[in-house]
Amino acid sequence: MAAGGFCKLPNGMVVVALNLPSPAADGSTGVRVLVHAQNRARALTRLRNLGMRAVYLRGNAAPPTPDEITAVLHHPDGLIWRTSPDSAVTVVTELWHPIRALLRRPAAPA
Template sequence: MAAGGFCKLPNGRVVVALNLPRPAAVDGSVRVLVHAQNRARALTRLRNLGLRAVYLRGNGAPPTPDEITAVLHHPDGLIWRTAPDNGVDTPPDLVQELWHPIRSLLRRPAASA
């Protein structure tokens, strides 16, 4: 696990942020945000989607306030975008890409005939 962290909200719920390798053996990584009742449920939500080897160790890269706002305003409470991979610790809020629903990350490419 490269980087990840969590933030406990005033209502007791949490937002978990994880940098994960992009599925389907594509180069790069993605930043995934999950809004859930607690950390264990957040990780369970990801595991239920097929991301089996997901663990949160430490709190080295917690979600920024902008990331928290983004995931709280998404109906699914589960979003992603490409993580910066330039060898420099770029703050996630400086990334210009918009957030995507998790289903677009896990969608399998169409088979060609």
């Protein structure tokens, strides 16, 4: 389950924002994922097809900001992420990353 929200665009499409726990199980800060899709169900399906099976959107507690919407609309894949700030007052200076950078598995030790 994830906190997040969505925003419906004038053309009928949506941008869904989800705060997910870090994929590394080391207790590090989580990630904020943005998805641009036809509707909320398709946005969640895109994430589930990438292996994020336990992703659900309940409510609209943390909708995407205008800057986040602009970022995902300008990305060719329409699916981006960056680390979540520790608090709402923290200014994030990290750039957005394509989702494949999050899903890339570390190389096995030789």
